[in-house]
Amino acid sequence: MPEYERLYTTSALDHHVDSNWKNRMDRENFTIHPVRKQDNSIRFWTLGFIFNYIKFDSASKKYLVYSKNHGSPLKNYWKDLGSFRDSAFTEFKQLKINEEMEQLVIDKINQIGKDAFNSKIEDVRSEGRYLSVYSQLDTNHEDIENSKYQGINLLLCDEIDFVTKELHSLN
Structure with missing residues (x-):
């Protein structure tokens, strides 16, 4: 172009x-x-996991996102994104939910306070903590090296890169 x-x-x-x-x-x-346009989807996808606005439901084996705009009131505003992490991320991007997710994170920061937020970010950024605690990975860590999970592997690498390179505490 x-x-x-x-x-x-x-x-x-x-x-x-x-x-x-x-x-x-x-x-x-x-x-x-x-x-x-700059795509901030990985940022809000990752923050969604950190603040529990995105989760993997082990009972239904599906990824869910909290959204008043897209979720069902009958399901407490949780929207089904799919069974596989990479396809769930694609669905997340297609929903164009970044602005709503940003507002949820801002509201959470205001609710818990700057110090608690900074403490959480420090915990998330601690080596291995995002992967082991916050990512809610539905697959064994060893299995994502398998070629059939290549999309999940790449997505998880992007999430970890965001956490280690771009996620910072508030001043």
Whole structure:
């Protein structure tokens, strides 16, 4: 895509059907070229596990997310995401639930306080704690090395990378 944008901006020809429209686009910094948005899904997926807004229900063998927008009131607002972690994450992303999850986490921080939040983050970031305590992995740790669990393995690596590289305490 960058190549098309370069050709478009360096072209001597006017490619617009309406010069007023082009002027307005230029004034408003509007672009016709696709722009990639930052995907924060892994962030909110991981925070969901840390604060128990996402869980693996061992009775039904399914991943569930707490959502007033998507969950059923008959199930205390828990929404079924599926049986496999990687497909549950895909469903989570398709629900476009990041804003709701962000608000839940903010509300939790306000409820428990900054010190308790920082303490929890320190615990989560302790070596091996996310995987052993918070991730609620439904598969044995050794099994995720198997090629049939490659999607789960990659997702779990992304979660651990988020915890170790991006998750920080509040100042």
